[in-house]
Amino acid sequence: MNHPHQAARHRRFLYHSLAAALLCSTLGATASYAKESIKIGFIGTLSGPGGALGQDQYDAFMLALQQKGGKLGGATVEVIREDDQLKPDVGVQAATKMLKSENVDIITGVTFSNVMMAIHKPITDAGVFLIGSNAGPAPIAGKSCSPYFFSTSWDNDQLHEAGGQLASDLGYKNMYVMAANYQAGRDAVSGFKRDYTGKIIDEVYTQVNQPDYSAEIAQLQAAAPDAVYVFYPGGMGINFVKQYRQAGLLGKIPLISAASIDGSTLPALKSLAVGVITSAPYAPNLDNPQNKQFVDAFEKAYKRPPSMYAAQSYDAANLLDSAIGKVKGDISNKEAFRSALKAADFASVRGAFKLDTNQIADGAFYRVDVVEGPNGAELKAISPITIKTRANLAAQCAMK
Numbered sequence: 001m002n003h004p005h006q007a008a009r010h011r012r013f014l015y016h017s018l019a020a021a022l023l024c025s026t027l028g029a030t031a032s033y034a035k036e037s038i039k040i041g042f043i044g045t046l047s048g049p050g051g052a053l054g055q056d057q058y059d060a061f062m063l064a065l066q067q068k069g070g071k072l073g074g075a076t077v078e079v080i081r082e083d084d085q086l087k088p089d090v091g092v093q094a095a096t097k098m099l100k101s102e103n104v105d106i107i108t109g110v111t112f113s114n115v116m117m118a119i120h121k122p123i124t125d126a127g128v129f130l131i132g133s134n135a136g137p138a139p140i141a142g143k144s145c146s147p148y149f150f151s152t153s154w155d156n157d158q159l160h161e162a163g164g165q166l167a168s169d170l171g172y173k174n175m176y177v178m179a180a181n182y183q184a185g186r187d188a189v190s191g192f193k194r195d196y197t198g199k200i201i202d203e204v205y206t207q208v209n210q211p212d213y214s215a216e217i218a219q220l221q222a223a224a225p226d227a228v229y230v231f232y233p234g235g236m237g238i239n240f241v242k243q244y245r246q247a248g249l250l251g252k253i254p255l256i257s258a259a260s261i262d263g264s265t266l267p268a269l270k271s272l273a274v275g276v277i278t279s280a281p282y283a284p285n286l287d288n289p290q291n292k293q294f295v296d297a298f299e300k301a302y303k304r305p306p307s308m309y310a311a312q313s314y315d316a317a318n319l320l321d322s323a324i325g326k327v328k329g330d331i332s333n334k335e336a337f338r339s340a341l342k343a344a345d346f347a348s349v350r351g352a353f354k355l356d357t358n359q360i361a362d363g364a365f366y367r368v369d370v371v372e373g374p375n376g377a378e379l380k381a382i383s384p385i386t387i388k389t390r391a392n393l394a395a396q397c398a399m400k
Contacts, residue, residue: 161190241255257277
């Protein structure tokens with residue numbers, strides 16, 4: 001006969017064993033359910049001066065989902081949306097809610113690098129896949145990379161290495177460089193300098209969402225550069241270009257930009273932006289079947305041309321569609337799902353598409369000019385940019 005204390009220990013053992021069995025049963029049911037329904041969280045900047053960028057990301061993702069009958073890879077998808085307001089702390093709150101309250105399976109979107117830097121680690125440390133479709137801060141492309149992070153856009157250095165190469169190709173010997181003072185702005189200048197072969201007269205950092213650039217424009221005019229390179233996404237780009245035009249400099253001192261004049265800002269600038277030269281990973285006139293149907297569908301649905309943010313997010317949805325299909329909707333086996341994502345077996349609107357070893361897109365870049373088209377100002381890809389010097393952040397990424 002057991003001692004009373006031994007009997008009590010035995011009852012506790014049975015209780016915990018039963019609880020563990022119930023938990024395993026519940027987890028098994030959840031995994032089975034996940035084959036038919038997948039919950040995806042979308043985090044993006046949907047308000048304020050940068051709101052148009054996040055809205056384009058969201059609209060394009062939902063367009064892809066709608067085209068597939070509300071399913072990705074054959075699995076029904078529920079999308080939960082949160083606005084990070086371009087504030088890292090708000091982004092962390094949104095990510096925490098999605099991870100702990102909503103129990104999302106995947107998170108996508110993320111517009112600005114300061115938010116990405118704040119939420120990348122909490123999400124990936126939780127073992128949840130984060131499929132970025134814009135922000136590409138250098139640290140997460142290199143030493144802080146994660147097997148749970150994928151991106152259909154680029155790393156910040158890569159985007160602006162193309163800008164520096166373009167300025168060199170155009171023969172500008174003296175450049176004036178300006179950017180917003182946050183992670184992506186600092187990455188922008190670093191990337192630009194890597195591939196620009198001329199002299200940089202000055203590099204100026206301004207406040208995020210600064211509305212008035214008149215003092216800085218007067219300073220750059222006095223410096224008399226051959227050309228100016230700027231990184232001002234969203235409303236910052238709209239304000240800067242308007243004031244640059246008002247100062248009489250557009251057409252006098254060439255303006256080159258990346259992520260400043262694009263499909264999200266051109267509707268507000270219209271002909272004021274004609275003459276700006278951009279370095280970009282996407283333009284609506286890229287000649288491939290996937291892009292042609294995407295542009296037609298996006299314009300029909302939203303009455304505006306797609307931006308690069310829309311294109312990258314549409315690609316993110318199609319990357320997920322291909323990967324979820326490969327695992328037949330069962331994303332509980334994370335290594336198998338990761339392998340399916342790495343295959344990137346889908347048709348990109350950018351044309352040729354592959355993921356580097358750090359799981360970030362290694363795609364083409366183009367000289368894209370703002371020109372006067374038959375229906376007003378439009379973005380037109382002119383020629384590819386061949387980047388000659390790369391930071392090769394992927395080499396700093398130690399994951400296998």
